[in-house]
Amino acid sequence: KAGVTQTPRYLIKTRGQQVTLSCSPISGHRSVSWYQQTPGQGLQFLFEYFSETQRNKGNFPGRFSGRQFSNSRSEMNVSTLELGDSALYLCASSLQQYNEQFFGPGTRLTVL
Amino acid sequence: AQKVTQAQTEISVVEKEDVTLDCVYETRDTTYYLFWYKQPPSGELVFLIRRNSFDEQNEISGRYSWNFQKSTSSFNFTITASQVVDSAVYFCALSEAIAGGGNKLTFGTGTQLKVEL
Numbered sequence: 107k108a109g110v111t112q113t114p115r116y117l118i119k120t121r122g123q124q125v126t127l128s129c130s131p132i133s134g135h136r137s138v139s140w141y142q143q144t145p146g147q148g149l150q151f152l153f154e155y156f157s158e159t160q161r162n163k164g165n166f167p168g169r170f171s172g173r174q175f176s177n178s179r180s181e182m183n184v185s186t187l188e189l190g191d192s193a194l195y196l197c198a199s200s201l202q203q204y205n206e207q208f209f210g211p212g213t214r215l216t217v218l
Numbered sequence: 219a220q221k222v223t224q225a226q227t228e229i230s231v232v233e234k235e236d237v238t239l240d241c242v243y244e245t246r247d248t249t250y251y252l253f254w255y256k257q258p259p260s261g262e263l264v265f266l267i268r269r270n271s272f273d274e275q276n277e278i279s280g281r282y283s284w285n286f287q288k289s290t291s292s293f294n295f296t297i298t299a300s301q302v303v304d305s306a307v308y309f310c311a312l313s314e315a316i317a318g319g320g321n322k323l324t325f326g327t328g329t330q331l332k333v334e335l
Binding site (some may be wrong): 141198205207212 | 255
């Protein structure tokens with residue numbers, strides 16, 4: 107079974123721009139979660155989508171948004187990028203709630 | 219609020235030594251789930267184990283073992299006879315039973331394990 111895939115793997119943007127990251131979960135997994143990893147804040151939960159609905163949300167500003175499609179693929183969008191948004195963005199999928207989450211390789215975003 | 223503490227920032231051992239990574243958690247829920255993940259230099263988080271709050275049995279998987287003690291709110295991870303390939307950052311994580319369901323992991327800050335020859 108193919109694992110979680112994320113595109114692109116690397117991205118360089120400038121302040122003020124917006125960016126869209128994509129995640130394809132493991133086949134059959136309907137829950138997709140997003141996490142941000144930075145050296146200063148560690149791993150932080152952004153949000154989770156299940157059956158095209160946002161089920162949980164972390165403490166991030168409204169510039170961070172996401173959506174899920176009917177095939178469970180998910181995208182997250184960050185608008186008006188700030189330098190502090192530079193991070194590794196990890197996507198994870200899960201078969202059911204409270205089950206183990208399987209992570210993708212991440213998208214490394216650099217904001218200049 | 220839930221919290222996970224990994225007090226050991228970095229541990230260095232020589233190959234074949236045993237090493238224990240500590241994890242202490244805080245939660246008000248009686249139902250919760252604990253996890254360990256490994257993050258090698260490539261960056262991808264690799265799932266190692268999941269344990270629910272009602273199952274305090276220790277678990278062994280090859281060279282890996284986990285000790286779950288609710289009395290001390292700890293979920294420690296031991297690697298026996300460490301190998302260079304074990305070098306990575308290890309994260310402990312907690313998931314509470316959220317009203318309405320869902321998956322939300324709260325991670326500790328991680329422990330960088332370096333295994334040298």
